[in-house]
Amino acid sequence: MTSLASGSVSIPQRRRSGLGFRDRRRFFLIALAVPAVAYIVLIALYPLVQGIWYSFFDYRLLKNGGRMTFIGLDNYVQLFTDNTGRRAIINTFVFTIGAVFFEFVLGLGLALLLWRDGRFNRICLAFLLIPVTITPLVVGLIFRALLAVDYGYIGYYLAEWGITSPRGLFAGTATALPTLIFIDIWEWTPLVALILLAGLKSLPGDILEAALADGATSWQRFKLVILPLLLPTVFLALVLRMMDAFRVFDSIFVTTGGGPADATTSLMVYGVKQGLQFFNIGYASAISNVTILCIGLMAAAFTLMIRRADVKANEQ
Known part of the structure; x- marks a missing residue:
């Protein structure tokens, strides 16, 4: 009673x-x-890590009972001295540089055309993104059917009119790789355009209006204002497409399989053949490691180029 009267009630603490x-x-x-x-x-x-470890061994599942023999850097030396290996490296770089260059140029042009908000532009953008929704494997099958000499809607007439050889675009050593580059451009240019369009829409409008008020021409606004501000988005688009194009496999596998005469053999196609067809795990691991290293070096080169361009733009 005393504690209640005084108002001091003891409450148990948590x-x-x-x-x-x-x-x-x-x-x-x-x-x-x-x-x-x-x-x-x-x-x-x-x-x-396991692939790096295997690359230093002669590890073939169908030889010597699958035992591993340490050979050091012989797998890497073989890749750069073998004719097929050198051709695969050259084809991969040609494919990557050609595809990414045209995808960036065309994607930037499409992004500039679709920059303004409007119903027509939104409808065009929706149709433009259809190729991106199709997997590369299916795209390769579609173009193989379209460019077939016997029954293709495009290949038949190209061969009939004498534009291509009677065997078709995929059968010629001079036309097979450019055709695959065109297929990649058709599929992935809309993605580059979408990335660049997002960067354009995020640009500050007051700076563009100030440049227009100062009397800058369209080319001057693009060169001195839009492009420097768009460099981070350009870097993102180039790196994403470069990484994806350098490891191209699906479209080549279902159209040419690396032929004719290794004219379209890429590093990924060559590595898959060595690993899953000949079961040469050590050599296939070395090819994979070289592919990863090249992607890293190209990404670093893009980073340095973008940083230098950004510093130069800020100095101006």
Whole structure:
């Protein structure tokens, strides 16, 4: 009664944990990151390390009972000294540079044309993105059917009118690789245009209006204002397409299979043939490692180019 009268009622306090809010938050974020890190380690990092390890061995499943023999850098030397290996490297670089260059030029032109908001532009953009929704494997099958000399809607007439050889575009050593580059351009130019269009729509309008008020021409606005501000988006588009084009496989596999006479053999096609057709795991691992290294070097080169252009634009 005394305690009630005085108003001091003892209320049991909650038991506090030994961890503070920051510690609990840190452990919660770590718990969220653990599955993603485990996935990366098991799916990406472990096969990468294993591929690097296999590349230093003569590891053939159909030879010597699948035993591994250490040979050092012989697999890498073989890739650069073998005629097919050198041809695969050259074809991959030609395909990547040609496809990415035209995709960027055409994509930038389409993005500039679709920059203004309007019903017609939105409808055109919707139809423009249809090729991106089709997988490269299906695109290769479609163009193989279209360009077939016997029954293709395009290939038959090209051969009939004497524009191509009687065997078709895919059968000629001089026309097979450019045809595959055209197929890649047809499919992925809309994606580049979409990325660049998003960058254009995010540009500050006051700067463009100020340049227009100062009397700058359309070319001057594009060269001095739009393009420097668009460099981060340009870098993103170029790197994404470069990484994807350098490891091209699907469209080549279903159209030419690397032929004729290795005219369209890329590093990925060559690596798959060595690994899954001849079961030469060590050599296929070396080809994969060279592919990853080339992609990294090209991405670094793009980064340096964009940074230098950005610094030069800021100095102006």
